[in-house]
Amino acid sequence: MTIMLSSSCKQIAFKVAGISNPKTESKASIMKFLKKCKVDTNNVYCLDSTLFFKMRKMSFKPGWKEGFRPIQIRVYDKDGAPVMQWASCEGFLKQLKLFEEVPPKNVNELSKDLDLQSDLIQYYTLNGNPAQLIAHYGYDYYIIIYFGVWISKPSKESFRVINEYIKDHPDLKIMVYKIDVDCQKFWNVDCQAVISIK
Secondary structure, eight states: OHHHHHHHHHHHHHHHHTBOOOOOBOHHHHHHHHHHTTOOOSSEEEOOHHHHHHHHTSBSSTTOOBOOOSSEEEEEETTSOEEEEEEGGGOOHHHHTTTSSSSOOOOSOOOOSOOHHHHHTTOBOTTSSBOOOOOOOOOSEEEEEEEOTTBHHHHHHHHHHHHHHHHHOTTSOEEEEEEEOSOBGGGOSOHHHHSOOO
């Protein structure tokens, strides 16, 4: 009885937070999710399983414990240098007010392990091919948003905040890349075994 109650409470808490059980997604299901969120479907990429497992063993910021943070935003300047890095475990975007100034405000530490090009080169198309992205300089800021279908509410909030920032700063040229962190069909792995909710 206790196990069933704990499980039920956990599911209710996740539902309120906009988190569901992860499942394997496809290009079609990801695009359907983005369209439902009224998000532009250009510049959408994903992780491959190798990068996913690598990120699980990395620190998001200097001094942090290892572990993958699925909801995150990274901002690079016109030269491709990191200026801001946020993960949902740092607090709500709205409360932190990170996107109320130019450049966006960074809290805590800032990892300088990646520049824009070394970040972009990691990703895959939703068809499972290396995207081989090349940074096209000429923008004021480059924003990379990690999102997931199974973490819908936090993902939608990230999109909303970034869209508002772009609207509030029409004088800035901003390029946005959207990186899906769901388990992909081309990984050929059991999603439940790979992504667990605790």
